[in-house]
Amino acid sequence: MDRRQQKTRSAIFSAFIDLLSKKSYSKITVQEIIDTANVGRTTFYAHFETKDDLLKEVCTSLFDHVFSDVPQIESTHDFSAARNKTDAIITHILYHLRDNHRNILDILTCDSGDLFLKFFKHYLNDLVSQHMVLKIPLEIPKELLINHISGSFVNLVQWWIEGGLKQSPEQITVYFKTVIMPIFD
Amino acid sequence: MDRRQQKTRSAIFSAFIDLLSKKSYSKITVQEIIDTANVGRTTFYAHFETKDDLLKEVCTSLFDHVFSDVPQIESTHDFSAARNKTDAIITHILYHLRDNHRNILDILTCDSGDLFLKFFKHYLNDLVSQHMVLKIPLEIPKELLINHISGSFVNLVQWWIEGGLKQSPEQITVYFKTVIMPIFD
DNA sequence: CAGATACAGAACAAAATGTTTTGTACAGAA
DNA sequence: TTCTGTACAAAACATTTTGTTCTGTATCTG
Numbered sequence: 001m002d003r004r005q006q007k008t009r010s011a012i013f014s015a016f017i018d019l020l021s022k023k024s025y026s027k028i029t030v031q032e033i034i035d036t037a038n039v040g041r042t043t044f045y046a047h048f049e050t051k052d053d054l055l056k057e058v059c060t061s062l063f064d065h066v067f068s069d070v071p072q073i074e075s076t077h078d079f080s081a082a083r084n085k086t087d088a089i090i091t092h093i094l095y096h097l098r099d100n101h102r103n104i105l106d107i108l109t110c111d112s113g114d115l116f117l118k119f120f121k122h123y124l125n126d127l128v129s130q131h132m133v134l135k136i137p138l139e140i141p142k143e144l145l146i147n148h149i150s151g152s153f154v155n156l157v158q159w160w161i162e163g164g165l166k167q168s169p170e171q172i173t174v175y176f177k178t179v180i181m182p183i184f185d
Numbered sequence: 186m187d188r189r190q191q192k193t194r195s196a197i198f199s200a201f202i203d204l205l206s207k208k209s210y211s212k213i214t215v216q217e218i219i220d221t222a223n224v225g226r227t228t229f230y231a232h233f234e235t236k237d238d239l240l241k242e243v244c245t246s247l248f249d250h251v252f253s254d255v256p257q258i259e260s261t262h263d264f265s266a267a268r269n270k271t272d273a274i275i276t277h278i279l280y281h282l283r284d285n286h287r288n289i290l291d292i293l294t295c296d297s298g299d300l301f302l303k304f305f306k307h308y309l310n311d312l313v314s315q316h317m318v319l320k321i322p323l324e325i326p327k328e329l330l331i332n333h334i335s336g337s338f339v340n341l342v343q344w345w346i347e348g349g350l351k352q353s354p355e356q357i358t359v360y361f362k363t364v365i366m367p368i369f370d
Numbered sequence: 371c372a373g374a375t376a377c378a379g380a381a382c383a384a385a386a387t388g389t390t391t392t393g394t395a396c397a398g399a400a
Numbered sequence: 401t402t403c404t405g406t407a408c409a410a411a412a413c414a415t416t417t418t419g420t421t422c423t424g425t426a427t428c429t430g
Contacts, residue, residue: 002397004407026211026237029386040409045388052211114299140360144344148364152285152333159332175325179333182367187428189376214417225378230419 002103009047011037013058016109017106025055059119062104066096067123086132087173090153094169097157108161117154124150135184149180196222198243202288210240210297211321236369244304247289251281252308261278271317272358275338279354282342293346309335321370365366 015037019028030051034044048054073088097104107116128146138145153176158171167175200222206211215236219229233239258273282289292301313331323330336363345357352360 002407008408030388031386041388042390042410043408046407050388057192057385075355099351113218114303118299124301138363140363144341144360145364148337148340152337155333155336155340159329178323179330179368180323183364185370187376189427193377216417225380226419227379227421228377231376235419347412 005047008037008039008043009115011039012044012047012054013061016054016058020110020112022108025115026112058107059116061163062107063119066093066104067127070127087177088175089127089131090176091169094106094157094172098165105161105165108158113158113161117158121150121154124153131133138183145183152176152180177182190232192303193222193224193228195230196224197229197239197289198246201239201243202291205295205297206291208296210295210300240300243292244301247292247301248304248308251278251328252312255312272362273359274312274316275358276354279345279357281344283350283354287340290346291351298343302343304310306335306339307343329367337361338363 012033013032019036028051030041030044031049033054034041037044048057065158070089070092071083073092097108102126104116104173107113108120125146128150132149134145156172156179160167171183197218200218201213204217204221213236215226215229218236218239219226222229233242255274255277258270258277282293289301292298293305310331313335317334319327321329341357341361341364345352
């Protein structure tokens, strides 16, 4: 990919996220984005079809990054502090959200956070069905159970963020297990 | 309230909901709304400040109606089929969503359904904290527990709707209790 | 009936959208 | 380094949307 394309794409992403922390998605105009990113109008439309398209690309980019190293946790993660694989994955994601990507929290905390939480849940649905061991069969559809688990996690993260990240990732993991694990007993 | 105001307000509401079933909220313009409702531009802005304001009013109107008779359930509902008060309330809301208000399902099923699920959750948070008996204290904050319960319910309803309402309200109530009740044991 | 008000219709300025054209600067390859 | 393609800026443009302001008409309320 051309370095010029990378630069403008990155500039537009930054400008967009920057604006999202100040006002809601629906109020942001393409004009503001290109002014903030300091690129021409033509350039924006060369990269993205619409504002919605930009949003989608930003979400994909950010969450791809958060979830990218999850598969590697099995081999590289230090399991001394986490009881099992599920704990390790959950805690890892929470740390990633809190520390590595201020961007993501800016987005999840903004007025239009719901848009991103929807994406977050989609990624989690894949994660849960692929990497979590759902040991005990219940009298409910598996699909519903997966949906409930990832939905509860999104819900919890939202609560965590809105409360100002007062708890540690480990504490949040405990909370999550407290509301989820009893289902399997 | 003036009959003329009622008529226009109702016409705008209907037009808005009608449009929502055809395209996403962000794509709907005030122009389309007033054309569909067959009212003047001036009239629209006399009733609502912005499109967002209209959305908010519609949500309030619809959910107020769904939740309005919940307090009366304790005295009037037939408890023969439902085990307890919580069951009765849950089942009642599900029936209300499914049968009494095609509008609400149109809205929750549309592209912008997330907008309304957010409102739905706010109403549920109030309901849970006011009408549900959270018997057993847990090692998690009460506020978080309430959030988890209403969040899980919204999640379940969303799954129910997206699946085409294949299950009965009673069955959904069982599912809900299956994922929620074990927390208290 | 009489005054108040909700409305339609039209006109308006301002802003935003998405496209087109022309010229410039920079990338990667020979 | 030189060449060629392409990403870009700038400007102009038609179109759409927004929100306001005016005037006259219809309708409610008392």
